[in-house]
Amino acid sequence: MTQASPDPKASSPTRAAADTGLDDADIAVVGAGVVGTACALELARQGLRVRVLDSDAPGMGASFGNAGHLATEQVFPIADASLLKRIPGMLMDPQGPLRLDWRYLPKATPWLMRLLWNLRSSPYRHSVAGIRALNEASLAAWQELLSSIGRLDLLCGHGSLLVHEKAETADALEASAARFAAQGVALERLSGEEVHRRVPELSERIRGGLFFPETGHVIDPHRVVQALVEAAEAAGVRFSRAVVQGGQADAGGVRLETSQGRLTVPRVLVAAGAHSAPLVTALTGVRVPLDTERGYHLMLPREVERLPMAVTSLERRFIMTPMAEGLRLAGTVEFAGLERPPRMERAWRLRELAQGMFSRHLDETDATPWMGFRPSLPDSLPVIDRTGPEGRVWLAFGHHHLGLTQAAITARLVGRFSSPERESTEMALPSLAPYRLARFAR
Structure with missing residues:
Protein backbone atom coordinates (compact mmCIF):
# COMPACT_ATOMS: atom_id res chain seq x y z
CA MET A 1 0.00 0.00 0.00
CA THR A 2 1.01 3.63 -0.32
CA GLN A 3 3.54 4.66 2.31
CA ALA A 4 2.86 8.01 3.98
CA SER A 5 5.43 10.24 5.62
CA PRO A 6 6.53 9.22 9.16
CA ASP A 7 5.91 12.84 10.17
CA PRO A 8 2.27 13.69 9.38
CA LYS A 9 2.94 17.39 9.92
CA ALA A 10 5.55 17.51 7.17
CA SER A 11 3.51 18.72 4.22
CA SER A 12 6.53 18.93 1.90
CA PRO A 13 9.40 16.51 1.24
CA THR A 14 13.03 17.32 2.09
CA ARG A 15 13.80 18.23 -1.52
CA ALA A 16 11.48 20.72 -3.20
CA ALA A 17 8.95 18.88 -5.34
CA ALA A 18 7.93 19.99 -8.78
CA ASP A 19 4.51 21.57 -8.82
CA THR A 20 2.44 19.58 -11.30
CA GLY A 21 -0.42 22.04 -10.81
CA LEU A 22 -4.15 21.32 -10.87
CA ASP A 23 -4.74 17.74 -11.95
CA ASP A 24 -7.65 17.12 -14.30
CA ALA A 25 -9.02 14.47 -11.95
CA ASP A 26 -12.09 15.17 -9.84
CA ILE A 27 -10.67 13.01 -7.07
CA ALA A 28 -7.38 11.31 -6.20
CA VAL A 29 -7.62 7.93 -4.50
CA VAL A 30 -4.59 7.18 -2.31
CA GLY A 31 -4.24 3.40 -2.17
CA ALA A 32 -4.65 0.75 -4.86
CA GLY A 33 -5.67 -2.18 -2.70
CA VAL A 34 -9.01 -3.91 -2.95
CA VAL A 35 -10.81 -1.10 -1.10
CA GLY A 36 -9.22 1.69 -3.13
CA ARG A 45 -19.16 4.92 -12.85
CA GLN A 46 -20.76 8.00 -11.32
CA GLY A 47 -18.98 10.21 -13.83
CA LEU A 48 -16.01 11.36 -11.74
CA ARG A 49 -12.54 11.55 -13.25
CA VAL A 50 -10.45 9.41 -10.90
CA ARG A 51 -6.71 9.08 -10.42
CA VAL A 52 -5.32 6.36 -8.12
CA LEU A 53 -1.92 6.78 -6.45
CA ASP A 54 0.06 3.98 -4.85
CA SER A 55 3.73 3.30 -4.24
CA ASP A 56 3.28 -0.22 -5.60
CA ALA A 57 1.32 -1.95 -8.33
CA PRO A 58 -2.41 -2.38 -7.58
CA GLY A 59 -3.24 -5.13 -5.13
CA MET A 60 0.34 -5.80 -4.01
CA GLY A 61 -0.18 -4.82 -0.35
CA ALA A 62 -2.41 -6.59 2.16
CA SER A 63 -4.90 -7.31 -0.62
CA PHE A 64 -2.43 -9.66 -2.31
CA GLY A 65 -2.12 -12.15 0.52
CA ASN A 66 -5.32 -12.14 2.53
CA ALA A 67 -7.09 -15.40 3.32
CA GLY A 68 -9.61 -14.90 0.51
CA HIS A 69 -12.50 -15.67 2.84
CA LEU A 70 -15.57 -13.45 2.57
CA ALA A 71 -16.00 -13.60 6.32
CA THR A 72 -19.51 -12.24 6.76
CA GLU A 73 -19.95 -14.44 9.82
CA GLN A 74 -17.16 -12.64 11.71
CA VAL A 75 -19.27 -9.95 13.36
CA PHE A 76 -17.23 -9.69 16.55
CA PRO A 77 -14.31 -7.32 17.30
CA ILE A 78 -10.72 -8.47 16.88
CA ALA A 79 -10.40 -9.18 20.63
CA ASP A 80 -12.56 -9.98 23.63
CA ALA A 81 -12.25 -9.70 27.41
CA SER A 82 -9.79 -12.61 27.54
CA LEU A 83 -7.10 -10.51 25.84
CA LEU A 84 -5.61 -9.11 29.07
CA LYS A 85 -4.71 -12.51 30.51
CA ARG A 86 -3.34 -13.62 27.14
CA ILE A 87 -0.80 -10.79 26.84
CA PRO A 88 2.01 -12.66 28.74
CA GLY A 89 1.61 -15.60 26.37
CA MET A 90 1.58 -13.25 23.38
CA LEU A 91 4.94 -11.87 24.54
CA MET A 92 6.55 -15.22 25.39
CA ASP A 93 5.45 -17.48 22.51
CA PRO A 94 6.95 -16.30 19.19
CA GLN A 95 5.02 -18.98 17.28
CA GLY A 96 1.63 -18.52 18.94
CA PRO A 97 -1.42 -17.65 16.83
CA LEU A 98 -1.42 -14.13 18.31
CA ARG A 99 1.99 -12.61 19.01
CA LEU A 100 3.05 -9.27 20.46
CA ASP A 101 6.68 -8.34 19.83
CA ALA A 108 1.55 -0.64 21.18
CA THR A 109 0.48 0.01 24.79
CA PRO A 110 -1.70 3.11 24.13
CA TRP A 111 -3.46 1.28 21.30
CA LEU A 112 -3.94 -1.82 23.46
CA MET A 113 -5.38 0.30 26.28
CA ARG A 114 -7.91 1.81 23.87
CA LEU A 115 -8.71 -1.70 22.64
CA LEU A 116 -9.37 -2.85 26.21
CA TRP A 117 -11.51 0.26 26.86
CA ASN A 118 -13.65 -0.68 23.86
CA LEU A 119 -14.26 -4.14 25.34
CA ARG A 120 -16.62 -2.64 27.92
CA SER A 121 -20.21 -3.74 27.42
CA SER A 122 -21.64 -0.67 25.67
CA PRO A 123 -18.82 0.07 23.19
CA TYR A 124 -18.43 -3.65 22.49
CA ARG A 125 -22.10 -3.90 21.49
CA HIS A 126 -21.65 -0.77 19.37
CA SER A 127 -18.71 -2.39 17.54
CA VAL A 128 -20.62 -5.63 16.95
CA ALA A 129 -23.56 -3.71 15.51
CA GLY A 130 -21.26 -1.73 13.21
CA ILE A 131 -19.40 -4.79 11.94
CA ARG A 132 -22.62 -6.73 11.47
CA ALA A 133 -24.25 -3.93 9.47
CA LEU A 134 -21.39 -3.99 6.94
CA ASN A 135 -21.08 -7.76 6.83
CA GLU A 136 -24.76 -8.39 6.26
CA ALA A 137 -24.57 -6.39 3.03
CA SER A 138 -21.10 -7.52 1.96
CA LEU A 139 -21.73 -10.76 0.06
CA ALA A 140 -24.57 -9.30 -2.02
CA ALA A 141 -22.43 -6.23 -2.76
CA TRP A 142 -19.59 -8.46 -3.99
CA GLN A 143 -21.91 -10.55 -6.12
CA GLU A 144 -23.34 -7.43 -7.72
CA LEU A 145 -19.92 -5.82 -8.26
CA LEU A 146 -18.27 -8.88 -9.82
CA SER A 147 -21.35 -9.61 -11.92
CA SER A 148 -21.27 -6.04 -13.25
CA ILE A 149 -17.74 -6.55 -14.63
CA GLY A 150 -18.43 -10.06 -15.91
CA ARG A 151 -16.17 -11.74 -13.34
CA LEU A 152 -18.55 -13.59 -11.05
CA ASP A 153 -16.32 -16.61 -11.74
CA LEU A 154 -13.85 -15.17 -9.20
CA LEU A 155 -16.32 -15.74 -6.36
CA CYS A 156 -17.30 -19.08 -4.81
CA GLY A 157 -20.41 -18.75 -2.66
CA HIS A 158 -20.27 -22.25 -1.22
CA GLY A 159 -20.23 -21.23 2.43
CA SER A 160 -17.49 -22.06 4.94
CA LEU A 161 -16.82 -24.33 7.90
CA LEU A 162 -15.61 -23.94 11.48
CA VAL A 163 -14.59 -27.37 12.78
CA HIS A 164 -13.36 -28.87 16.05
CA GLU A 165 -11.35 -32.01 16.85
CA LYS A 166 -11.47 -32.52 20.61
CA ALA A 167 -14.31 -33.68 22.82
CA GLU A 168 -13.45 -31.00 25.35
CA THR A 169 -13.96 -28.22 22.80
CA ALA A 170 -17.53 -29.23 21.95
CA ASP A 171 -18.87 -26.80 24.54
CA ALA A 172 -16.73 -23.99 23.12
CA LEU A 173 -18.10 -24.70 19.65
CA GLU A 174 -21.65 -24.65 20.96
CA ALA A 175 -20.97 -21.38 22.79
CA SER A 176 -19.68 -19.92 19.52
CA ALA A 177 -22.80 -21.13 17.74
CA ALA A 178 -25.00 -19.44 20.32
CA ARG A 179 -23.07 -16.15 20.01
CA PHE A 180 -23.32 -16.20 16.22
CA GLU A 193 -20.08 -37.52 9.90
CA GLU A 194 -21.83 -34.60 8.23
CA VAL A 195 -18.57 -32.63 8.06
CA HIS A 196 -16.82 -35.55 6.35
CA ARG A 197 -19.68 -35.97 3.91
CA ARG A 198 -19.20 -32.36 2.78
CA VAL A 199 -15.39 -32.32 2.97
CA PRO A 200 -14.13 -35.92 2.59
CA GLU A 201 -10.45 -34.95 2.73
CA LEU A 202 -10.62 -33.78 6.35
CA SER A 203 -9.22 -36.00 9.10
CA GLU A 204 -11.44 -38.50 10.91
CA ARG A 205 -10.45 -36.64 14.08
CA ILE A 206 -12.89 -33.88 13.16
CA ARG A 207 -15.80 -34.31 15.58
CA GLY A 208 -18.17 -31.68 14.24
CA GLY A 209 -18.50 -28.12 13.14
CA LEU A 210 -20.55 -25.13 12.11
CA PHE A 211 -21.45 -24.44 8.49
CA PHE A 212 -22.01 -20.81 7.50
CA PRO A 213 -24.08 -20.81 4.29
CA GLU A 214 -24.01 -17.05 3.72
CA THR A 215 -20.24 -16.80 3.35
CA GLY A 216 -17.88 -17.57 0.50
CA HIS A 217 -14.38 -17.05 -0.82
CA VAL A 218 -12.57 -15.68 -3.86
CA ILE A 219 -10.34 -17.91 -5.95
CA ASP A 220 -7.50 -15.38 -5.91
CA PRO A 221 -7.58 -12.00 -4.10
CA HIS A 222 -4.98 -10.51 -6.43
CA ARG A 223 -6.96 -11.53 -9.51
CA VAL A 224 -9.97 -9.80 -7.99
CA VAL A 225 -8.02 -6.54 -7.71
CA GLN A 226 -6.68 -6.95 -11.24
CA ALA A 227 -10.21 -7.45 -12.56
CA LEU A 228 -11.37 -4.30 -10.75
CA VAL A 229 -8.40 -2.37 -12.14
CA GLU A 230 -9.21 -3.46 -15.70
CA ALA A 231 -12.83 -2.39 -15.28
CA ALA A 232 -11.77 0.88 -13.66
CA GLU A 233 -9.31 1.69 -16.45
CA ALA A 234 -12.02 0.96 -19.01
CA ALA A 235 -14.16 3.51 -17.14
CA GLY A 236 -11.39 6.11 -17.38
CA VAL A 237 -9.55 5.66 -14.07
CA ARG A 238 -5.80 6.35 -14.21
CA PHE A 239 -3.38 4.43 -11.96
CA SER A 240 -0.04 6.05 -11.09
CA ARG A 241 2.96 4.80 -9.10
CA ALA A 242 3.79 7.48 -6.53
CA VAL A 243 4.51 7.75 -2.81
CA VAL A 244 2.19 10.24 -1.12
CA GLN A 245 4.39 12.01 1.43
CA GLY A 246 1.96 14.53 2.89
CA GLY A 247 -0.82 16.90 2.06
CA GLN A 248 -3.02 19.82 2.97
CA ALA A 249 -6.74 20.45 2.45
CA ASP A 250 -8.54 23.77 2.48
CA ALA A 251 -11.44 25.48 0.75
CA GLY A 252 -9.39 25.77 -2.43
CA GLY A 253 -8.74 22.06 -2.83
CA VAL A 254 -6.39 19.29 -1.71
CA ARG A 255 -2.64 19.52 -2.29
CA LEU A 256 -0.75 16.24 -2.13
CA GLU A 257 3.03 16.05 -1.87
CA THR A 258 4.13 12.99 -3.81
CA SER A 259 7.36 11.43 -5.02
CA GLN A 260 6.33 12.60 -8.51
CA GLY A 261 5.68 16.20 -7.51
CA ARG A 262 2.98 18.32 -5.92
CA LEU A 263 -0.54 17.47 -7.06
CA THR A 264 -3.66 19.58 -6.55
CA VAL A 265 -7.12 18.02 -6.82
CA PRO A 266 -10.62 19.00 -5.72
CA ARG A 267 -11.00 15.95 -3.46
CA VAL A 268 -9.03 13.02 -2.11
CA LEU A 269 -10.04 9.57 -0.89
CA VAL A 270 -7.59 8.05 1.60
CA ALA A 271 -7.77 4.26 1.26
CA ALA A 272 -4.15 3.41 2.06
CA GLY A 273 -4.84 0.68 4.61
CA ALA A 274 -2.32 0.43 7.43
CA HIS A 275 -0.41 3.43 6.04
CA SER A 276 -3.36 5.85 6.15
CA ALA A 277 -2.90 7.56 9.53
CA PRO A 278 -0.15 10.16 8.78
CA LEU A 279 -1.94 11.46 5.70
CA VAL A 280 -5.29 11.55 7.50
CA THR A 281 -3.71 13.62 10.27
CA ALA A 282 -2.09 15.97 7.77
CA LEU A 283 -5.40 16.52 5.96
CA THR A 284 -7.80 16.63 8.91
CA GLY A 285 -5.78 17.27 12.07
CA VAL A 286 -7.20 14.10 13.66
CA ARG A 287 -4.68 11.60 15.03
CA VAL A 288 -6.17 8.23 14.24
CA PRO A 289 -5.13 5.35 16.56
CA LEU A 290 -4.33 3.06 13.63
CA ASP A 291 -2.08 0.07 14.17
CA THR A 292 -1.47 -3.06 12.14
CA GLU A 293 -2.09 -6.77 12.49
CA ARG A 294 0.77 -8.36 10.59
CA GLY A 295 -0.88 -11.31 8.85
CA TYR A 296 0.96 -14.30 7.38
CA HIS A 297 0.04 -16.95 4.86
CA LEU A 298 1.58 -20.04 3.32
CA MET A 299 0.58 -20.97 -0.23
CA LEU A 300 0.64 -24.64 -1.29
CA PRO A 301 0.51 -24.66 -5.12
CA ARG A 302 0.25 -28.46 -5.39
CA GLU A 303 -3.00 -28.57 -3.40
CA VAL A 304 -5.45 -27.04 -5.86
CA GLU A 305 -8.48 -29.27 -5.22
CA ARG A 306 -8.08 -30.41 -1.62
CA LEU A 307 -11.03 -28.41 -0.21
CA PRO A 308 -14.35 -27.24 -1.70
CA MET A 309 -14.72 -24.33 0.75
CA ALA A 310 -12.80 -22.39 3.38
CA VAL A 311 -12.27 -24.35 6.62
CA THR A 312 -11.27 -22.83 9.97
CA SER A 313 -9.97 -24.84 12.92
CA LEU A 314 -11.38 -23.91 16.33
CA GLU A 315 -8.42 -25.32 18.25
CA ARG A 316 -5.59 -24.50 15.85
CA ARG A 317 -6.93 -21.02 15.11
CA PHE A 318 -6.13 -20.74 11.43
CA ILE A 319 -8.00 -20.95 8.12
CA MET A 320 -7.47 -22.93 4.92
CA THR A 321 -8.92 -21.51 1.69
CA PRO A 322 -8.98 -23.26 -1.70
CA ALA A 336 5.07 -5.61 15.64
CA GLY A 337 4.36 -2.44 13.67
CA LEU A 338 5.23 -1.45 10.13
CA GLU A 339 9.01 -1.32 10.37
CA ARG A 340 10.28 -4.63 11.71
CA PRO A 341 11.15 -7.36 9.18
CA PRO A 342 8.72 -10.28 8.81
CA ARG A 343 9.20 -13.46 10.83
CA MET A 344 8.51 -15.95 8.05
CA GLU A 345 8.84 -18.86 10.45
CA ARG A 346 5.33 -17.90 11.51
CA ALA A 347 4.13 -18.59 7.97
CA TRP A 348 5.97 -21.93 7.83
CA ARG A 349 4.41 -22.87 11.17
CA LEU A 350 1.07 -23.04 9.34
CA ARG A 351 2.08 -26.21 7.48
CA GLU A 352 2.44 -28.04 10.80
CA LEU A 353 -1.02 -26.91 11.84
CA ALA A 354 -2.51 -27.99 8.52
CA GLN A 355 -1.01 -31.48 8.35
CA GLY A 356 -3.12 -32.71 11.25
CA MET A 357 -6.33 -31.54 9.60
CA PHE A 358 -6.34 -34.02 6.71
CA SER A 359 -6.66 -37.74 6.15
CA ARG A 360 -3.52 -37.74 3.97
CA HIS A 361 -0.44 -35.55 3.94
CA LEU A 362 -0.38 -32.24 2.15
CA ASP A 363 2.09 -31.70 -0.67
CA GLU A 364 4.30 -28.81 0.45
CA THR A 365 6.37 -28.71 -2.74
CA ASP A 366 7.14 -25.14 -3.85
CA ALA A 367 5.26 -23.64 -0.89
CA THR A 368 5.68 -19.86 -0.56
CA PRO A 369 5.32 -17.67 2.57
CA TRP A 370 4.00 -14.10 2.73
CA MET A 371 3.39 -11.31 5.25
CA GLY A 372 1.23 -8.19 4.97
CA PHE A 373 -0.18 -5.34 7.09
CA ARG A 374 -3.83 -5.30 8.10
CA PRO A 375 -5.07 -1.85 9.24
CA SER A 376 -6.58 -2.12 12.72
CA LEU A 377 -8.45 0.39 14.86
CA PRO A 378 -9.14 -0.25 18.56
CA ASP A 379 -12.92 -0.40 18.13
CA SER A 380 -12.63 -2.85 15.18
CA LEU A 381 -14.66 -0.53 12.94
CA PRO A 382 -13.31 1.07 9.75
CA GLU A 390 -16.12 21.57 2.32
CA GLY A 391 -16.13 17.79 2.57
CA ARG A 392 -13.06 17.45 0.35
CA VAL A 393 -11.41 14.63 2.36
CA TRP A 394 -13.00 11.20 1.91
CA LEU A 395 -11.89 8.22 3.99
CA ALA A 396 -12.10 4.43 3.62
CA PHE A 397 -9.56 2.56 5.75
CA GLY A 398 -9.13 0.52 8.94
CA HIS A 399 -11.02 -2.66 7.99
CA HIS A 400 -8.52 -4.92 9.86
CA ARG A 422 -28.78 6.62 -5.17
CA GLU A 423 -29.67 5.37 -1.69
CA SER A 424 -33.39 5.67 -2.42
CA THR A 425 -33.27 3.77 -5.69
CA GLU A 426 -30.90 0.90 -4.91
CA MET A 427 -30.26 -1.56 -2.08
CA ALA A 428 -30.48 -0.15 1.44
CA LEU A 429 -27.04 0.80 2.71
CA PRO A 430 -25.83 0.84 6.33
CA SER A 431 -25.82 4.13 8.19
CA LEU A 432 -22.42 5.83 8.19
CA ALA A 433 -22.77 6.93 11.81
CA PRO A 434 -20.60 4.17 13.39
CA TYR A 435 -17.72 4.77 10.97
CA ARG A 436 -17.22 8.54 11.27
CA LEU A 437 -13.74 9.96 11.85
CA ALA A 438 -15.14 12.24 14.57
CA ARG A 439 -15.16 9.36 17.05
CA PHE A 440 -11.36 9.82 17.31
CA ALA A 441 -11.41 13.63 17.44
CA ARG A 442 -12.47 13.74 21.08
Missing part, protein backbone atom coordinates in the same frame (compact mmCIF):
# COMPACT_ATOMS: atom_id res chain seq x y z
CA THR A 37 -9.76 0.02 -6.50
CA ALA A 38 -13.37 -0.88 -5.73
CA CYS A 39 -14.02 2.73 -4.68
CA ALA A 40 -12.26 4.09 -7.77
CA LEU A 41 -14.47 1.99 -10.04
CA GLU A 42 -17.63 3.05 -8.20
CA LEU A 43 -16.72 6.74 -8.45
CA ALA A 44 -15.79 6.51 -12.12
CA TRP A 102 8.06 -7.22 23.21
CA ARG A 103 10.16 -4.53 21.47
CA TYR A 104 6.96 -3.04 20.09
CA LEU A 105 5.11 -3.15 23.42
CA PRO A 106 5.87 0.49 24.47
CA LYS A 107 4.47 1.81 21.19
CA ALA A 181 -27.00 -17.09 16.27
CA ALA A 182 -27.73 -14.29 18.73
CA GLN A 183 -26.36 -11.86 16.12
CA GLY A 184 -28.49 -13.29 13.33
CA VAL A 185 -25.64 -15.16 11.63
CA ALA A 186 -27.02 -18.07 9.60
CA LEU A 187 -25.43 -21.40 10.54
CA GLU A 188 -25.94 -25.14 10.61
CA ARG A 189 -24.58 -27.44 13.31
CA LEU A 190 -22.88 -30.47 11.77
CA SER A 191 -21.80 -33.78 13.28
CA GLY A 192 -18.41 -35.24 12.43
CA MET A 323 -7.80 -21.03 -4.53
CA ALA A 324 -7.09 -21.29 -8.23
CA GLU A 325 -3.34 -21.46 -7.58
CA GLY A 326 -3.42 -23.82 -4.61
CA LEU A 327 -4.39 -24.02 -0.95
CA ARG A 328 -3.81 -20.92 1.18
CA LEU A 329 -3.13 -21.36 4.89
CA ALA A 330 -3.60 -18.16 6.89
CA GLY A 331 -4.66 -16.73 10.22
CA THR A 332 -1.57 -16.11 12.32
CA VAL A 333 -1.45 -12.53 13.65
CA GLU A 334 1.46 -10.48 14.98
CA PHE A 335 1.65 -7.01 16.51
CA VAL A 383 -13.37 4.79 9.04
CA ILE A 384 -15.74 5.53 6.16
CA ASP A 385 -16.44 9.25 6.05
CA ARG A 386 -16.53 12.52 4.17
CA THR A 387 -14.88 15.30 6.14
CA GLY A 388 -12.40 18.19 5.95
CA PRO A 389 -12.95 21.63 4.43
CA HIS A 401 -8.93 -8.55 8.65
CA LEU A 402 -12.24 -7.76 6.94
CA GLY A 403 -10.83 -5.57 4.17
CA LEU A 404 -11.68 -8.01 1.40
CA THR A 405 -15.05 -8.86 2.93
CA GLN A 406 -16.16 -5.24 3.27
CA ALA A 407 -14.50 -3.71 0.19
CA ALA A 408 -17.50 -3.84 -2.15
CA ILE A 409 -19.99 -2.45 0.38
CA THR A 410 -17.45 0.22 1.38
CA ALA A 411 -17.27 1.30 -2.27
CA ARG A 412 -21.06 1.60 -2.32
CA LEU A 413 -20.96 3.77 0.80
CA VAL A 414 -18.21 5.99 -0.62
CA GLY A 415 -20.28 6.33 -3.76
CA ARG A 416 -22.98 7.90 -1.60
CA PHE A 417 -20.65 10.87 -0.98
CA SER A 418 -20.99 12.00 -4.58
CA SER A 419 -24.46 10.63 -5.37
CA PRO A 420 -26.51 10.53 -2.15
CA GLU A 421 -29.74 10.17 -4.12
